[in-house]
Amino acid sequence: MPADLNLLPRMAITAEAIDVASLREQLFDHAAGAFVSFEGWVRNENEGKSVTRLAYEVYRPLALSIGEQIIDQTLQHVGARAALAVHREGELELGGCAVWVGVVSKHRDEAFRATRQIIDRIKVELPIWKKEFYADGDSGWVNCERCAAHGHSHAELINPV
């Protein structure tokens, strides 16, 4: 089960375009029969508003350490062989790849499950903030703007995207 690939660090933050081919290549492994990857792309709409571009703010020290921890725990828990994850920071255009997760495992089930767990946790646990810019000239921090000055229920704030 433990990977013999030397992939540390496995979580990265980059201000450059994500090089998907090179990431996939880093996971080549003759003991793996399955490779699953996930890409999160910049979409042109969110909650009924027309989105023209995005900007991500990242607190790197904790994003990297928490990301590393998530990958470590997921590989242990699911029993996949190896994984890598990269998240963008800075500005992205529509269609841009904002996040990439790749997992190799002996069989496909572990790779699918580990990929899902890693991306799900990256979205809610890493100190990363997404600012959307809209066609009408407005902009807003996703999940934040409804946290106005007054306390109210935040149950609806979980971003299902």
Added chain:
Amino acid sequence: MKSVQVQYFALFRERAGMSHERVETDATTLLELFNQLQHRHGTADPHGHCKVALNDVMAEWQQPFADGDTVLFFPPVAGG
């Protein structure tokens, strides 16, 4: 009084008009400090959506802090 470095991110940074500041405080917990700084970050209740870190380690709102610590206030995150 304790002197701590406070860092604001994303919406908090924009509302505060600054990314960090040195704060003198008599607060004992991170929650008390957050509440004392409401005029900066603009949020009344951080529970369930905002997070706090102390010296680059995720922390609990009820946790105490010490003179010289660095406190990071995180508005709701949205990766991916």
